[in-house]
Amino acid sequence: MSPELILLALVVVTALAFDFTNGFHDTANAMAASIATKALTPKTAVVLCATLNLVGALLSVEVALTVTNAVINLQNPDGSPRAELLADGGTRLLLILLAGLAGAIIWNLATWLWGLPSSSSHALFGGLVGATLAGLGWGGVKWVGEGGKVDGVVGKVILPGLMSPAIALIVALVGTSLVFKVAAKLTERYRTQGFRWGQVGAASLMSLSHGTNDAQKTMGVITLALIASGHWDSTHEVPLWVKLACAVTIALGTYLGGWRIIRTMGKGLVEIEPPQGMSADMASASVILASSQLGFALSTTHVATGSILGSGVGRPGAQVRWGVAGRMASAWLTTLPAAAAVGALMFLIGNALGPGVGASVVFLLLCAAGGYMWLHSRKEPIGHHNVNDDWAPAPKDSKPDKKEVGV
């Protein structure tokens, strides 16, 4: 195999690996509340979520080829790679994609190990920004939108990152406090049984919406790599195999379930009662769909976390663990720069060693980092068996304070 072909193959495999981490990182967004309130058993929840993600990913026929255009300048407005990047057979562009994806995966795995819900799209954008900075310099990155458009790193990442948790928190707070007023005189049976279906409905909406949005990002990246290396030429279609592979991969990732993150979101922030879980999930689904209608790029993770927090603040007498929330917020702030740093480092390593060898080394480094973190996670495994254990005081087989788990 020629170095170019090795590079392309590695980009495709790495992109699918990112898609997989995207799946299990985000199961919690849709399902953490339903699992915590026992509206669904952990296993049913991941099966439902994975199925809807698969359906969602296959449903979307719109092409998300211009996904990288939000933060970097690799593509023309129609999605084709910029001409000057094709002079070397697209090698540099492919290496930027590979390094960016590697940065995103490593940050996704690290935050998973810490049990922190961080945004997969911020990780992807971060990795790509870092790799582009290293590969093309300051001008390769789109920092702000042109002509008042909400675009670039500021418009697509930073502003939504600040606004979306606040909006979701307010909505869920208002919803929860009113729902508890309505439900005040209801007996326990109505409270636990009655609110189940509303919650499952909202959680399903979120799963479907996730499938249509997130799988497309990987499809866009893979198709960009195929076009840059001359293996595909349409900017109006994604190859069928790319679509199928991305849809199946994100569904498998979702099915695996990021139990560490589900635990933090479902049990760590607040104790969630069924009326609260329903309010939180309906708040999330509404905010996500409303912003999708306006083309505002917010992160499902931030919305879901904001909603769960809001539902805790809104419930009379609920205890919110602000320490956990603070740790999450710090993960959000560091996602973009951290993924960017890893992405940049990966590009420099890959670039120094040449396309074929360099890309292989980057890929091996990624595998090593992933394997190390996976092994580390086995020391205190969290799965469907213990995901709902009491947060504190920690029983023997559950997860102790995450500060001790560092990478």
Add this chain to the structure above:
Amino acid sequence: MWLTALDDAWRILAAGLALGAGLPILFALGVKSIAWANGDLPDTARNPFGRVLAVVLFAVVLLAIAIGIGYIVAHGFGYTLTFDGLLPSFVKR
């Protein structure tokens, strides 16, 4: 850009409050109506009308969820949801 973003944020907050807080309240009222129909509310006599009310309330919530699913699916095919008067309809983006 800041103003556009703030403008978006207000709209999302408004829509979020209407749907994200409104629907849970309707759902909670629906659950309460069933309790009313079954005579399970303290100091309130059993009233079969509660069941009718519950059906109406749940139907509204279900309709909203159905429109939500329709919206997601339509977006995947390059269509978007508009409200012509009050009737939702799908148009090509």
